[in-house]
Amino acid sequence: MSASDVPEQYRGLRSFAFGDGPRLADELLELVLKGVKTATCSTEDEPNTSTPGERWIVLDGRGTPRCVIESTEVTYRRYGEVDAAFARDEGEGDCSLAYWREAHREYFGRQGKFSEDMMLMCERFRLVETFADHRVAS
Secondary structure (H helix, E strand, O other): OOHHHOOHHHOOOEEEOOOOOHHHHHHHHHHHHOOOOOEEEEEOOOOOOOOOOOEEEEEOOOOOEEEEEEEEEEEEEEHHHOOHHHHHHHOOOOOOHHHHHHHHHHHHHHOOOOOOOOEEEEEEEEEEEEOOOOOOOO
């Protein structure tokens, strides 16, 4: 599926891929498609900040549109203020707060942005539509 295959009603939406590389983008997208991942976070200075009700096209690791999500909640919290419920909704690893903290320490560390008191945009979302060919390449 190419960008021109995106249904007409979604063509004006902004798009993004989860993570910081093709493999992670595909892993996190698969969690969204399975309904496991219903939250994400980013640093407050990233260009993908969202507002409740905003819809986004999610891309796979090759940049192919795979689904549309809608933001349902946006809060700002420091890294150390993220709670177990949010970690569970992110759906990664064993869904524990301990896993979330370690994975995000590494993720933001790779970007050179990690600090214990960094501010995060914490977003919950719902899956709106999966495009026909939604399989993630292995």
